[in-house]
Amino acid sequence: xxxxxxxxxxxxxxxxxxxxILNRAIQSGLVQVRTHDFRAFASGRHxxxxxxxxxxxPGMLLTCEPIFDCVESVQQSGEKPGRLIMMxxxxxxxxxxxxxxxxxxxxxxxxxGRYEGFDERIREGLNPTEISAGDFICNGGEVPAMLLIxxxxxxxxxxxxxxxxxxYDTFSNAGLLEYPQYTxxxxxxxxxxxxxxxxxxxxxxxxxxxxxxxxxxxxxxxDLLDKSQATKKTVQPGSS
Numbered sequence: 001x002x003x004x005x006x007x008x009x010x011x012x013x014x015x016x017x018x019x020x021i022l023n024r025a026i027q028s029g030l031v032q033v034r035t036h037d038f039r040a041f042a043s044g045r046h047x048x049x050x051x052x053x054x055x056x057x058p059g060m061l062l063t064c065e066p067i068f069d070c071v072e073s074v075q076q077s078g079e080k081p082g083r084l085i086m087m088x089x090x091x092x093x094x095x096x097x098x099x100x101x102x103x104x105x106x107x108x109x110x111x112x113g114r115y116e117g118f119d120e121r122i123r124e125g126l127n128p129t130e131i132s133a134g135d136f137i138c139n140g141g142e143v144p145a146m147l148l149i150x151x152x153x154x155x156x157x158x159x160x161x162x163x164x165x166x167x168y169d170t171f172s173n174a175g176l177l178e179y180p181q182y183t184x185x186x187x188x189x190x191x192x193x194x195x196x197x198x199x200x201x202x203x204x205x206x207x208x209x210x211x212x213x214x215x216x217x218x219x220x221x222x223d224l225l226d227k228s229q230a231t232k233k234t235v236q237p238g239s240s
Contacts, residue, residue: 001105001156002032004074004082005145006067007112008049010035012142022150025159033149038062041069050115059116067111067122074109082107084128085148086118087141091130094148098131102148103155110148112141175224179212 005013013035017023025031039047043065050060075081083105092098102108111118111128123130133144153159182193196208217224 001030001103001153002034002078002082002107003149004034004036004077004107004109005112005142005149006036006038006070006074006110007140007142007145008038008114009112009140009142010037013146016146021159022153025153025156028158030156030158031153036070036074038066038070041066041073053116057116061116062113062118062122064119064121064125067118068125071109071111071126078107080107082109084109084111084126086111086123086126086128086130087113087133087144087148088117088130089132089135089137091132093132093134094144094151096151099148099151100155103152108148108152110141110145112145114140176213177217177221177224179209179216 007013013033017026017033022031022033026033038049042049049062049066051063053059053061071084075084083102085102085108087110111122111126131144131148133147138144182197186193186198194208196204199205214225
């Protein structure tokens with residue numbers, strides 16, 4: 001899968017691209033991530049990409065010409081133009097169902113805003129899918145773009161070492177929060193691992209994990225239970 005990130009600050013992604021799961025996915029050829037600087041498509045001696053808003057108001061807006069030119073150039077650089085995404089607090093909230101849909105794409109082109117955002121004609125003319133990382137404001141779209149990439153690559157076959165790992169994550173587990181998990185030592189500062197996890201009884205472990213997922217979801221995110229019939233299902237290890 002290919003990601004193209006269009007930004008004023010491509011260097012923000014350099015450290016992220018060299019780390020952990022994403023770096024291994026890139027090295028193995030499962031994922032490509034390319035960054036593109038809006039300023040490379042700006043004209044004039046100062047390569048200006050922003051200007052004051054008509055009608056007054058604070059801050060600056062990213063202007064149409066360099067953004068259009070950048071997007072169109074990037075779209076032409078691959079076999080397919082890809083799906084254009086704009087990171088925006090006004091967009092659809094990123095959730096697991098949206099992540100699963102995006103993971104089906106072969107290529108995502110991600111627009112990262114700055115300052116007071118984009119000239120409205122960029123939305124109108126390029127018609128991107130607008131996606132929000134949540135109900136808060138960031139300094140720019142770069143961190144939300146990294147979040148989007150991080151969530152999507154987990155669903156690409158071969159990226160995770162254990163192909164069942166993502167299946168039982170929070171929100172992937174039939175819409176429930178993930179159950180508690182433990183590792184060695186068996187006891188730590190008076191806190192012990194539940195006996196059922198040491199029993200070797202796989203059905204009992206599966207039943208306990210499902211029960212804990214339902215309980216935790218009810219306590220912390222009861223709204224998720226209203227969207228799911230998961231409380232009526234039994235999760236079997238290794239089932240699809």
